Amino acid sequence: xxxxxxxxxxxxxxxxxxxxxxxxxxxxxxxxxxxxxxxxxxxxxxxxxxxxxxxxxxxxxxxxxxxxxxxxxxxxxxxxxxxxxxxxxxxxxxxxxxxxxxxxxxxxxxxxxxxxxxxxxxxxxxxxxxxxxxxxxxxxxxxxxxxxxx
Numbered sequence: 568x569x570x571x572x573x574x575x576x577x578x579x580x581x582x583x584x585x586x587x588x589x590x591x592x593x594x595x596x597x598x599x600x601x602x603x604x605x606x607x608x609x610x611x612x613x614x615x616x617x618x619x620x621x622x623x624x625x626x627x628x629x630x631x632x633x634x635x636x637x638x639x640x641x642x643x644x645x646x647x648x649x650x651x652x653x654x655x656x657x658x659x660x661x662x663x664x665x666x667x668x669x670x671x672x673x674x675x676x677x678x679x680x681x682x683x684x685x686x687x688x689x690x691x692x693x694x695x696x697x698x699x700x701x702x703x704x705x706x707x708x709x710x711x712x713x714x715x716x717x
Contacts, residue, residue: 621676630684630702637696638672644693646700648686653678655698683707 624631632653636644639657647654654677661670684702692699 619674621678623678625681628704630681630704632678632680632700632702634676634698634700635696636674636693636698639693639696641693644691644698646691648689651680651682653680653700655700 619635619637620633621635622633624633634655636655636657639659643659644655644657647656654675656675657673659670659672663670680702683705685705686702688703690701692701
């Protein structure tokens with residue numbers, strides 16, 4: 568007799584959950600912080616804005632360092648060499664009318680240079696928001712190529 572009874576679903580067995588995986592984004596965002604707390608993957612430097620690039624290209628006869636520094640004038644950029652370190656610093660001040668904010672920007676970056684660079688012959692060129700620093704190598708650091716004979 569019980570076999571003839573029609574089968575019905577019971578909807579109230581488990582509580583209904585609107586978003587069962589709502590905890591996942593938070594879990595993944597804190598995953599690396601829990602396992603590697605003292606090693607940040609991306610460190611934003613307050614002195615150099617995140618997203619402004621810096622490249623160092625070591626060529627045969629020179630080292631070329633490029634800094635992205637949009638919005639600065641050439642006279643606002645200052646370069647200093649101290650030992651094997653290159654310090655690039657720029658400060659922009661802009662006076663505006665009363666009752667408005669004053670525009671101010673200051674950036675600073677310190678780069679360690681490779682050995683055997685002639686700092687006396689260094690040249691800097693700033694155009695279109697990119698600062699290029701050309702550092703020629705000393706003659707003894709350039710070396711020479713030797714032809715291999717067969």
